[in-house]
Amino acid sequence: MPKHLIGEAMGTPATVLVVLFSILFMEVLEFSYSIASHPNVNCIESEQKALVKFRESLTDESNRLSSWVGEDCCTWKGVVCSNKTGHVLRLDLHNPFDDLANFSKTCLGGEINPSLLNLKHLSHLDLSMNNFSGTQIPKFLGSLQNLRYLNLSNSGFGGNIPHHLGNLSSLRYLDLSDFFYNDLTVDNLLWVSKLSSLKHLDISEISIGEGTDWLQPINMLSSLSVLKLTGCQLYTIPPLSYVNFTSLSSLDLQSNSFDSTIPLWLSNITGLLRLHLDDNRFHGPIPDTLGRLSSLTHIGLSDNSFNTSMPSSLGNLSSLVLLDLFGNEFQGSLQTTIKNLCRLHVLDLSNNNFSGEIPSLEGGPFGCHKNLERLLLSRNSIHGPIPVSIGRLLRLRELDVSRNQLNGSIPLSLGQLSKLEMLDVSHNYLAGMVSEYHFTKLTRLNTLSMSFNFLALNVSSQWIPPFQLQHIELASCNLGPRFPSWLQTQTRVIMLSMYNASVSDTIPDWFDNVYSHILYLDLSMNQISGKLPKFVESNNSIWIGFRELILKSNKFDGPLTLFPSDVTILDLSDNLLSGHIPMIKDVVNLKLEQFILSNNQLSGEIPTFLCNVKTMIFIDLSRNQLSGRLPKCLGFLQQLRILDVTNNSLHGEIPSTLGSLWNLESLHLRNNRFCGKFPLSLQNLTSLQVLDLGKNAFTGIIPPWIGEKLLNLEFLNLQSNKFHGDIPPKICWLSALQLLNVAQNSITGNIPHCFGNFTAMVMDQGLVKGGSGVGANYKEYIIDSIRGIERTYTAAIEEHSSIDLSNNNIDGEIPEELMNLLGLWKLNLAGNHLNGRIPETIGNLKRVESLDLSKNELSGSIPSGLSDLYFLSHLNLSFNNLSGRIPKGNQLQTLDDQSIYMGNSELCGAPLLKSCPGDKPVEGHDQQFQAKGEDSFEFLWFYAGIGPGFFVGFLAVCCTLLFKKSWRYAYFGLVENVYNGLLLASALTAARLRRKFRKGEFGA
Incomplete structure (x- = not known):
């Protein structure tokens, strides 16, 4: 959902509500009066027939219009008549879906029948949230002269918006926005200028396009109160010689491509309440003139390119309820930024360069901010402690201070924030104990993130938390050594991260019952032992395709059990699992994308069921005991980007079918028993960045087409094979190559x-990608050697x-x-x-x-x-x-x-x-002999005598052995090395002795 839609839910002023719903209020009032005065007036026959024709042209899979039977159309669902005249006034067929997964089934479709023209008194038409499959908005709608409300938003209409809508001179509300389908365009907006009564215009996500003068026609609408142009592919804001739409109270220009400063004419719209310029490329200083807009309640400047301090004039905006500066490069301290904005409900300063400490309530800026509901300060350079006085923000629902430089302990006063729903203090330098007293009154808390600090959770084994969490992130917190028993009370958890949490225990019996449906689980980097937990299909339809189970780097043992079909990421690497990978017969529903079982004790062959998982992005079965051949059917996995079977006992030739893996970026076959020549089909792998065939038995020459076709290669390892011939000069065409290893072959x-x-x-520039960008939970590894010792590096190593x-x-x-x-x-x-x-x-x-x-x-x-x-x-x-x-x-x-x-x-x-x-x-060697005196002299002569004696005896033995051919070949290298070493030692010893005799350094 766009960010501005979320913002709409907060603090809507009464004046805006009056503007938006005054039309609806008058119509409801008129309709209520009609019912009271003329309770027995029925539907007009001609209009009833028109509605029947209209329905016959529609498709209604969910039978939403089942009530459209009988003679009295005024009783039909979505139809509102005037009981004074019997005429149809309103037709409201918007899709009232409440289940996103079943949205498409509840949509009306088909065509809009021109019979609607017979509804002469129709003033309100709402067909929003349906699906008319790209058909054009009917031109005849421009003939419904009494229309005051038209809502066709997100209804799947396509093509160009007809200019005939400009004939609706009575129209006050027009919503053509298209966030769902994005199929509508507009060639110009001149027709909009004719809608002289218009108060609300929303054409968001409709392509207006570059070069269109969009502002002048809209500026002619002097009654316009709400203007929404989100995501219209606008690039420039044309200059205005005068501002005519001064009645504007809400302006939304989010998600376009404006690359300019904020236009100065905005300061002339003195009644502006809401200003959303988010997600553009606005830059430069914030105009001081914005401080004149004293009525402003909402300012959204997030995701732009501002790199300045906030002007002091913004302190004049005493009515401000929402200030969203997320994702810029704003600077300065928090004290000067928010000093006088005492009515704020939402303050989002995340992802900037703000510095200083979080202000204390006592006499500080937060002293007047007791209405704050959302305080978001993440990803800045804020340091110091979390002030104890933050516990006085009793209306606070969200507190996010993650990814800063905060230190000290977490204050106990946080436990007093009874309305708090989200707490995120992760990625800081916070330290100390966190106890149940930190959560005393947090009955509404549903998101808790304390990851990557120096915190330890010290709670009683009998503790029952006052909250029910959905998201738990406690990575790198000290929770162990026992598995936290309080987790069994949290029955609504969607996400649980206990990465590196110092747990050395088995999975408790209650875990399967409570967490078998969990959508994201990370228990990696602990010492958890025993059998794997059991998981079942998730019953959360909204999160289909997002299920991740990460249990790597533990001590799980025993067989690999069957896993649910809705898992997208399964990472069980670095454990003690054994046995065969279980065969799955029903793979139709499998959504697996990442299958990571590396560094276990798995045996048997690579299962062929993997070939039928069309969603697979990468497979890592490296460092196991797998045998057999590489399945030919792996070539069916068109989405596969990484295949790693390093360090197994696989054999045979590379299947030519692998040449069908157009998207493959990394192929790791190192340290197996593969043989034969390069299949010619591998030249089709033009996306390949990593090719590691080291330590196998491949033969033939290095194919020149590697340099001709695989132009994206960054890592090429052919070490320890049986390649012969020259290095082909076309290898030099690999301009992106950063690691080349052809050691231990027969290259000439x-x-x-x-x-x-x-x-x-x-x-x-170092290895940049290496195909490892497919998932944040997976690190691809490459192997290289130095001094004969193999070392493992991530593929992104610099x-x-x-x-x-x-x-x-x-x-x-x-x-x-x-x-x-x-x-x-x-x-x-x-x-x-x-x-x-x-x-x-x-x-x-x-x-x-x-x-x-x-x-x-x-x-x-x-x-x-x-x-x-x-x-x-x-x-x-x-x-x-x-x-x-x-x-x-x-x-x-x-x-x-x-x-x-x-x-x-x-x-x-x-x-x-x-x-x-x-x-x-x-020097440094000779002087030591003089200090040792006569004993040293005798000691040296002893070794001077025994050295040549040993040498002569050794040569005699060697000469005897050399008469035997087998011994000669076996020990020739050893004898040569010893011989050279003894020659060097004898020469050095003799030279030292001669030098010391000449200097007279031996003696008493």
Whole structure:
């Protein structure tokens, strides 16, 4: 429902009511007089026949017009006659629906028969809230000259509004608004200017369109009191040389696209009571002239682009009942904003930049605000405590101070607000205990949100709350360790969130009876054990399609039980569930969109019933023990956006039918036993952003069409498969790519120079979407490795651009173009046959944290630019042919592990013990020997002797073993490493001893 309709329910002034209903009052008075004077006058025959024809043209599925039988039409439902003359005065066939789910069944439809023209005295026609299926508003309605009231709102009429309605010169009330169907348009409003008696005009949600001069014709209506143009696709407010409609009391221009300052001519409408400019792009300062409109009772400026302080002139609006500034960037303190607005019933300052503390009642601004019913301050920068004196706002029904910087405890005085229905203090820094005394008189409370603070609920196990809640949000509150027993008294709960509530208990027996129909349940991030609770179909028809059951990250065990067909989100991940996923036979009514069972102990095959759930958006069955093949029928799920079966025991080829998943954004098949080549049909997955095929047995070359067709890819992981051949240059067409991993394959050839075209890695923006935007309750994960250790990241992690080509057969030089990828976080080229020099421009990679070039054939010196990598935490240059001095300075000084450089015999300098030519001997090691005296000398000679002895003996054993072919192959790598290590140790030991003898440092 539009926000302005909600506002209409609050504080309507008597003057507006008189204007809106004066016409109806006069007609009712006339009708009552007629009944008293002429009780025996019946319906006129010609008009009765006209109504019969009218009914015959209508469709009436719910039989609403069943009373339209017999001769006296004045007794028919919706027909009002004058007992003075017998003429039909009113025809009221609006749809009196009271059940949204059955609304369509109670609508009248069909056509409007011209027989209505025979109702010459008809003054009131109401066909609102029906469905005439896009038929045009009949032109002949413009001939009903006595009409003073016409309401065709939300009745499913379509096309252009006929200009013939401009002939209704007696019309005082016209409502053509179309919030339900949005099928009506208007090419101009000149015809409106002819309705000289009009007092109420509502054409909301009707497309007026750009370029139409809508204001001048309306300005000619000097009697107009109410004007509503919500959602008319208006872009500009034409200038007015004079204001003619000064009788206007209510102006509603919500939900258009006005991009301007507030027009100054508004200050000339001195009788204005209601002004709603919400949901536009108004900006600039609030005109001081608005302060002249002393009669204003309602101001709505929400959802605009104001970024200023409130002008002091608004303090003159002493009659103001509603002030709605939601969703702007207003600044300043609360004290100066509302100081003199003492009659306020509704104050909504949410979603702005207001600061300061919540004023206290004692002598503060809230001292005169005892009429406040709704106080909404969420999403600002308000700090300090909730004042104790807020408990004096005894008329308060809604209090929302969420998402600020409030601290301190929750005052006990809140428990005195006996009319309070909604309390939201979530997302602050509030701390301390909350007891039953905080809720003493809150008998009307239906919404309680205290999530994400530092609060603990400390109530008696026998406590019976005075309220019946519908929405309970206690995430991150300390409620445990036992499951809160007071919840069994809350029998009307629609939403219950106990995320991370320190509960380590089993689900109590009463839970199934009380909460089996609940629409939103979040018990995640606790230590709840035992069997899953039972749920049944919800009996709340209004919320069909919104049911969410989130029980992840607990210790639920046993089998996965059947779940209700009306659940849209089922998240049971990170538990101890076992057994097969149960087969559901009747899937016709299933509304499942998110099916998340990851990180359990489920076994068996992926059930095929999932293929028939057409509403499915994503499936996450990762980290289980599932086996078998990927069902071919998954290709039927046209809405599927994420499929994750990572870390199971699935095998076989990828079904070609997956190429039919046009909307698929993420495909995770990592760490299974899939094999074969890429199905060519996967080139149809043009929406794909994440493709993870790592740790399988896929074969063949990397298909060039990945770069040609999958242009939205951000994450491509082909690690640990059996791919061979060169990296196709067309991979470089993936300008959005931020993570490329083809490690541990049999890739050959050179690194393509076009890798510099990976624009997303140049721009340093990190993974942005990765297909994880489908639901706020689900986080998609990607897996990458550093130092050989796998790490899991969310797909929205920043600064995670990565290239891993390690452990292949790639040769050639490292391309200079790689050094242009300024956003790179990890670069791993280890275990290949790369040669040449490390590029001098490697210092450009300012963001790199992990750099591994080990086990290649690189030569030359280490570039000095390496010391400019300030974020570098992992470096490996070992086992190359590098030479010269190791650079010093900055981050390199902290990387003092010698293994970083081992296997490069020509390197010298710290942290190696090998000095470079012309350097002073390395100090810090030699002096310690002198202090140890003669014992140290003998100790060193002991090891100097035993070292070569062990070395000779070791070589003898190795030589013996090497005559056996099987032993030679098995231990060749080990012997080589030990040999190199012993050579290095012996050389270092001998060098130290020789140096100390020369210096005469041994002896007493």
